[in-house]
Amino acid sequence: MRILICAVEAPLPPINGFRLMLGALTQELRRKHEVRVLAFRAADQEAASRAESQLRLVPRPEANSLGDAAAVLQALLRRRPLRADALAAALAGPLREELEDFDADVVHVTSGRLAALGRALAGRRSVLGALDAWHLNVEARALVAAGARRRLLRGEASRVRRFEASEYRRFGRVVVVSEADRDALREVDPMLAVSVIPNGVDAGYFAPDPDVSRDSSRVVFTGVMSYAPNVLAADFLARQVFPLVRAARPAAQLAIVGRAPAPRVQALSELDGVDVTGEDEDLRPWLVGSGAYVCPMISGTGIKKKLLEAMACAAGCVATPLALQGLRVTPGQELLVGTTAEELAHALLRVLEDDECRASLGRAAREYVRSEHDWRSVARAYRDVYRELQPRDAGAAI
Numbered sequence: 001m002r003i004l005i006c007a008v009e010a011p012l013p014p015i016n017g018f019r020l021m022l023g024a025l026t027q028e029l030r031r032k033h034e035v036r037v038l039a040f041r042a043a044d045q046e047a048a049s050r051a052e053s054q055l056r057l058v059p060r061p062e063a064n065s066l067g068d069a070a071a072v073l074q075a076l077l078r079r080r081p082l083r084a085d086a087l088a089a090a091l092a093g094p095l096r097e098e099l100e101d102f103d104a105d106v107v108h109v110t111s112g113r114l115a116a117l118g119r120a121l122a123g124r125r126s127v128l129g130a131l132d133a134w135h136l137n138v139e140a141r142a143l144v145a146a147g148a149r150r151r152l153l154r155g156e157a158s159r160v161r162r163f164e165a166s167e168y169r170r171f172g173r174v175v176v177v178s179e180a181d182r183d184a185l186r187e188v189d190p191m192l193a194v195s196v197i198p199n200g201v202d203a204g205y206f207a208p209d210p211d212v213s214r215d216s217s218r219v220v221f222t223g224v225m226s227y228a229p230n231v232l233a234a235d236f237l238a239r240q241v242f243p244l245v246r247a248a249r250p251a252a253q254l255a256i257v258g259r260a261p262a263p264r265v266q267a268l269s270e271l272d273g274v275d276v277t278g279e280d281e282d283l284r285p286w287l288v289g290s291g292a293y294v295c296p297m298i299s300g301t302g303i304k305k306k307l308l309e310a311m312a313c314a315a316g317c318v319a320t321p322l323a324l325q326g327l328r329v330t331p332g333q334e335l336l337v338g339t340t341a342e343e344l345a346h347a348l349l350r351v352l353e354d355d356e357c358r359a360s361l362g363r364a365a366r367e368y369v370r371s372e373h374d375w376r377s378v379a380r381a382y383r384d385v386y387r388e389l390q391p392r393d394a395g396a397a398i
Contacts, residue, residue: 004104010039028379088116118170132302133184172389178326200375206312225261229300244345287313314362316351
């Protein structure tokens with residue numbers, strides 16, 4: 001099978017969650033298929049001289065923000081999400097050239113921000129790796145904004161919903177990582193053909209280290225700390241949950257680890273026992289060396305890759321129900337679950353203070369990740385979707 005992947009970011013360093021996912025999926029698909037990747041090169045990535053021959057890079061267009069009055073006005077007039085059409089336009093020419101040179105059996109477009117490319121794929125087998133329900137993430141950003149920015153983001157969320165309803169149906173299938181994302185998209189378009197394929201984890205890379213001792217007083221939370229759902233989660237954790245932990249265990253420390261911490265996250269370092277570290281290229285020492293990992297999500301959507309990485313490292317994990325989207329876990333077996341600040345604090349204290357509980361949770365968590373989120377299984381699920389696809393004609397997409 002010949003597979004052409006069009007991606008919003010290239011699978012090159014420096015690695016983030018999307019680039020890691022795309023690189024791992026591409027590597028697995030290439031075991032049995034011919035795969036080409038057409039992707040944007042971000043400003044922090046190396047030029048094509050370092051890329052492999054089957055990877056074509058296109059410079060990413062300059063970003064428009066909500067502070068760009070002209071871009072916002074155009075989005076309002078066209079009732080389209082900010083940048084969505086510009087991104088598709090920048091890849092449209094290279095996509096045509098790739099299709100002429102490489103007669104792909106299926107075109108895989110990812111993420112949903114590139115869905116406008118579906119207009120150029122009529123008559124071809126195509127899949128949109130939307131990954132999540134985009135509008136929910138914009139709504140989450142609105143929750144942490146204020147004033148005019150909040151109003152702009154709410155308007156953007158409405159435009160994203162309209163975009164999802166009009167553009168996603170142009171693809172033979174839409175793929176998301178959790179049932180919650182699937183249900184959210186089907187609320188937008190009940191006729192949308194959506195498959196759920198969870199994220200994978202490299203359980204060889206993220207693994208326990210018997211030479212590292214866990215600090216039974218340290219709790220860690222990781223993620224991109226400018227991402228709105230992580231900002232809300234970190235604030236909730238540091239201001240409402242962790243003080244309850246320290247009241248019972250004064251030596252407890254909280255490490256919030258992740259790049260680009262927003263000012264609201266940076267301010268948390270002023271609280272007793274809280275350390276906002278910023279970016280760390282290798283998270284494994286935090287995951288294998290901390291007494292507990294917590295994923296206190298109160299907004300957002302999608303599988304939490306950060307939680308899967310911690311579970312692969314056999315960490316004793318505590319999470320909110322929202323953090324478990326897309327996971328087939330049993331609370332109390334692979335991890336502990338709490339909804340309120342009090343429940344989460346109680347669960348964290350149990351993991352920190354009970355070595356046997358932490359070890360048992362860690363063993364079960366790692367086994368779950370190895371059996372359910374192996375990248376070979378993920379690639380196999382995508383191959384099944386590719387084979388089920390039927391070409392979409394232009395009339396069906398309108």
